[in-house]
Amino acid sequence: MKYSCYCSMSRRWFLRSILPGALSLGILGVTQPALAQKTAKALVLSCIDFRILEAERYFLSLNNLGNQYDLTALAGSSLALSGLPHPADAQAFWDQLELSYRLHHIQKVIILDHQDCAAFADKVSPDLSKDAELELQVHREYLSRAYWEIRERYPDLNIELYFVGLNADVKPISPLAKV
Incomplete structure (x- = not known):
């Protein structure tokens, strides 16, 4: 026992x-x-929308970024830099960019907007995604604003703009002329 x-x-x-x-x-x-490397190739600004995460990761890996980027996700991506849906979103982006630039020595910023974005529907127009041409034009305008704001504060950074379709098609966007 x-x-x-x-x-x-x-x-x-x-x-x-x-x-x-x-x-x-x-x-x-x-x-x-963890890698001892203290540099990242880029800061990526993406929307919080779960529907585009896999397409974005795949696109970034095809562009030789792998896991070598800092990621910031804010509803509306480029829309957030204009202070929508909330002014704190823009400040959060600038804080993250400053840290990424200073601590990880990034060389570029990549902004990924996407089709059928609920933040754009909520703050710009609920019918925006019903007109593909208008939707792309509105995103180009907000991406361009973001481009010029970043260029003004960080003239040495490369900036790449993209529009991601729900079908995983990623289109490069050229910024509009500064107004």
């Missing part, structure tokens, strides 16, 4: 004390340490 009790306590002690530590050491041994 005493023997079975001893074994029971022994197993319990083992499971509670040694096994978790042994497992965590095994797991830690398999994981890779």
